[in-house]
Amino acid sequence: MKYAYYPGCSQETTSAEYNRSAVEVCRALEIELVEIPDWNCCGASSCHAVDDRLAHALVGRNLAIAEKEGTDLAVVCPACFLRLRKTRKEFRDDAALREKLPGLIDMPYSARYEVRHLLDILANTVGFEKVAEKVKKPLAGLKVVAYYGCYLVRPPEVTGIDDPENPQIMDTLLKALGADALDWRGKVECCGGSLLLTRRDIEGRLVAGICEAAREVGAEAIVTACGLCQHNLETGQPGENPLPVFYFTELMGLAYGLDARPWLRRHLVNPASLLKKHGFN
Amino acid sequence: MIPAESAVKEADGLAFGRRVREDSGVDFNRCYQCLTCTLSCPVSFAMDYQPNQLMRMIQTGAAAEVLRSRTIWVCASCETCAARCPQGIDIPRVMDTLRQIALREKIAGREAAIPAFHLTFLKSIRRWGREYELGMVIGLKIKTRDFFNDIGLGIRMLMKGKMGLLPHRIKGAGEIQAIFRKSREVGED
Numbered sequence: 001m002k003y004a005y006y007p008g009c010s011q012e013t014t015s016a017e018y019n020r021s022a023v024e025v026c027r028a029l030e031i032e033l034v035e036i037p038d039w040n041c042c043g044a045s046s047c048h049a050v051d052d053r054l055a056h057a058l059v060g061r062n063l064a065i066a067e068k069e070g071t072d073l074a075v076v077c078p079a080c081f082l083r084l085r086k087t088r089k090e091f092r093d094d095a096a097l098r099e100k101l102p103g104l105i106d107m108p109y110s111a112r113y114e115v116r117h118l119l120d121i122l123a124n125t126v127g128f129e130k131v132a133e134k135v136k137k138p139l140a141g142l143k144v145v146a147y148y149g150c151y152l153v154r155p156p157e158v159t160g161i162d163d164p165e166n167p168q169i170m171d172t173l174l175k176a177l178g179a180d181a182l183d184w185r186g187k188v189e190c191c192g193g194s195l196l197l198t199r200r201d202i203e204g205r206l207v208a209g210i211c212e213a214a215r216e217v218g219a220e221a222i223v224t225a226c227g228l229c230q231h232n233l234e235t236g237q238p239g240e241n242p243l244p245v246f247y248f249t250e251l252m253g254l255a256y257g258l259d260a261r262p263w264l265r266r267h268l269v270n271p272a273s274l275l276k277k278h279g280f281n
Numbered sequence: 282m283i284p285a286e287s288a289v290k291e292a293d294g295l296a297f298g299r300r301v302r303e304d305s306g307v308d309f310n311r312c313y314q315c316l317t318c319t320l321s322c323p324v325s326f327a328m329d330y331q332p333n334q335l336m337r338m339i340q341t342g343a344a345a346e347v348l349r350s351r352t353i354w355v356c357a358s359c360e361t362c363a364a365r366c367p368q369g370i371d372i373p374r375v376m377d378t379l380r381q382i383a384l385r386e387k388i389a390g391r392e393a394a395i396p397a398f399h400l401t402f403l404k405s406i407r408r409w410g411r412e413y414e415l416g417m418v419i420g421l422k423i424k425t426r427d428f429f430n431d432i433g434l435g436i437r438m439l440m441k442g443k444m445g446l447l448p449h450r451i452k453g454a455g456e457i458q459a460i461f462r463k464s465r466e467v468g469e470d
Binding site for chain 2: 014039047058061150165200206266268
């Protein structure tokens with residue numbers, strides 16, 4: 001199985017461990033992620049607030065490059081996922097955009113291939129049974145909450161990978177790895193996103209609410225699919241003993257017996273003692 | 282095309298409403314004040330006007346007050362309101378349109394740091410083709426004159442390799458600059 005792959009800027013720096021763990025667990029599942037050449041920033045959380053045409057063009061260039069791979073495009077960052085998917089949808093729905101986009105990016109684009117989040121590929125193409133077959137060290141007894149945040153599930157008519165109010169896709173994956181995925185009230189709350197850099201007061205209050213909801217049900221860790229969420233949750237937690245925040249791909253790697261140390265040592269909240277308690281060194 | 286300066290005059294409230302309607306493609310007149318948006322909004326506590334109030338203000342043409350509000354910038358674009366609106370109003374899309382108008386008209390609103398962040402972010406893309414966090418953070422700190430907040434976190438991030446010291450310039454940086462030129466002159470001060 002082969003996909004064109006768009007890592008996105010954060011996966012090169014702040015959340016490089018997400019990128020690396022994603023590529024490695026995919027390899028274990030015989031999924032080849034082919035990074036598309038010379039991709040650019042999708043504009044993420046800023047461009048749509050400034051200029052529509054530029055937002056379409058920055059995303060369009062990546063879509064057009066990816067199309068040359070001749071496969072669907074796999075994405076891990078939910079913000080990139082939404083931007084790429086939304087632009088493709090608008091390109092298909094809007095004749096005026098179809099007319100002008102190729103000129104803006106100086107490349108042909110046909111919107112032939114889908115944009116898919118890795119969770120969707122694991123659930124609906126690979127299948128969680130096969131994901132579970134590769135488990136060597138089940139995450140038995142590890143109490144976690146699956147945190148979806150915004151753009152995996154909203155807007156539902158664009159992202160469409162699960163129920164927008166009570167998604168289950170990541171919970172089901174974590175259960176397949178043997179973990180105890182707890183039901184909780186914080187799964188689709190917003191972490192404040194890029195307000196981190198401008199209004200920490202707002203972002204901090206949102207993060208505190210999410211962490212309180214996680215602790216309320218006895219979670220030992222939070223699991224996310226987003227680099228910015230992971231960073232906000234790690235750095236904005238109030239109190240003495242912050243909960244570790246994992247990428248779902250890192251927990252897959254641990255359960256598959258891959259060497260997770262290079263990923264986990266990059267975390268700002270050290271998960272070592274929690275993992276030791278559950279027999280992972 | 283409605284003249285730019287008229288968009289912010291209270292007297293031209295109808296013209297403002299038309300412009301928001303045309304630019305966004307969203308029919309905000311469908312709002313009947315059920316408050317689902319406001320009750321769902323995670324950042325409503327930090328807004329000067331609640332989302333439902335803002336919809337009403339656009340309907341009545343309170344252009345200057347809308348464009349100067351904190352609300353249009355503080356909105357986290359989390360999409361919760363849109364997912365729940367019983368009238369199917371794409372409120373985040375309206376917020377984007379209002380931000381774009383405010384930037385184009387160079388309206389100094391109550392919230393300065395957030396628009397400064399967006400422009401700094403785009404400048405980074407224009408220059409390198411990708412996000413350059415350290416350059417962006419420094420640029421933002423100069424713009425907002427906030428030099429000492431978060432220095433400890435910044436250092437920890439550098440030590441962990443979570444923030445690159447140097448930018449990565451993509452090969453197609455020239456293509457990106459052409460895209461900026463062709464799209465619109467934005468990301469410039």
